[in-house]
Amino acid sequence: MSDQGSSWDRVPIDAQSINAPLSRAAVFLVVTVNDTPAALAKACDALSSVGDLLKDVGFRDLTAHLSCVVGIGSDLWKRLGIAKRPAELKPFAAIQGAKHNAPATAGDVLFHIRADRADLVFEFERVLLDKLGDAVQVEDEVSGFRYFDARDLLGFVDGTANPDGSDLPAATQVGSEDPAFCGGSYVVVQKYLHDLTAWGQVPVEQQEKIIGRTKLDNVELDDDAWAQKTHKTLATIVDEKGVEHDILRDNMPFGRPGQQEFGTYFIGYSRRLWVTEKMLQRLFIGEPVGKYDRLLDFSTAKTGCTFFVPTRAMLGNLPQLATALAKKA
Structure with a gap:
């Protein structure tokens, strides 16, 4: 049973476009904001103008569906002096596994820029x-x-288990459990680098047992009888009541063959941050402990950040905050 929730239908219509369709190109941009009143004011002004910038750039080809999701980190939220904060917002918690680690890295703002044309993504950034x-x-x-x-660059279809239809807002957008932030989302990002040489030496049948799906036609495999849970199973979160909690992944491959750099940028949107956190704990620590995700033997996490994605209305209110900050400069 998936997590349908009871209050997702109250989500404001001005939620950011986290559910934009899978694009052909994307940029994942993480920045830190300098800790001065002037810098904070300038950042607030820029964040509030993202909608206008999208219109200015995207008009060149409306069929390319240019979009940008803005996420704000816990530390910046505090420095902006906003009285209320999303109930679960906190910094990314580094995970120390027996063999593999998920590091926490710096980041105040995430810009998730997408379009079906790379030139529009470039120009907007x-x-x-x-x-x-x-x-x-x-x-x-x-x-x-x-x-x-x-x-992904490992050769498997990515994002198969994403929620859709009415399950999508139920899984990704805060509801009446945190009414001040209804319509917002939590988002976690990580950059993974793959050892494609080592992965290529693993027989396809063994690769499929690690992932939990067939490589060619993406058919889900049953691993109930296996001693080691697959990546697919470890990434599936079911609570004590038997309710499955989904997240929305919009992962993208990236790489520079000339530098032997090959990777996947993980980005997961969720209504409840604890769902993504528990998923990562299961992957790196294991379930049971020690039975970690064997995919991590070939994929290394290099970054880790957590953000909250406010509604467009919240972003639109930032100019008032910018004015107040500018007076302190």
Whole structure:
């Protein structure tokens, strides 16, 4: 049974476009905001203008569906002096497994930029960074692309278990359990680098046992009889009542063959942050403890950040905050 929730239908219509369709190109941009009143004010002004910037750039080809989701980190939320905060918002918690670790890295704001044209993604990021100027420092910048039929660089289809239809808002958007932030979402991002040489030496049948799906036709495999749970099973979160809790993944492959860099940028949107946190704990610590996700023997986490995605209305209110901050500069 999936997590349908009881209050998702109260979600405001101005929720950000986290449910934008799978795009051909994306940029995952993480920045930190300099800790001065002037920098904070400038950042607030830029964040509130994202909607206008999308119109300015996206008009060139409306069929390319240019979009940008803005997420705000726990530390920046505090520094902005906003009285209320999302109930579960906190910094990414680093995970120390017996063999593999999930590090926590710096990040105040996430910009998840998507379109079916890479030039529009590029242009929007350029204009956005010009707007932010010296108020921010770029911590991570990854350009992703759709790989064949939505496969990762390991050769498997990614995102198969994503919720859709009425299950999508129920899984990804805060409801009446936190009414001040209804319509918002939690988002966790991680950058993984793959050892494709080592992965390529693993027989396909064994690869399928690690992932939990067939490689060619993406058929789900049953691992009940196996001693080691698959990646698919470890990433499935079921609570004590037997209710399955979904997240929305919009992962993208990225790479630079000339530098032997091959990876997957993980991005998971959720209504409840604890769901994604529990999933990562199961992957890195194991279930039971020690039976970690064997995919991690070939994929190394390099970054880890948590953000809250406010509604468009919340972003639109930031100019008032910017004005107040500017007076302190």
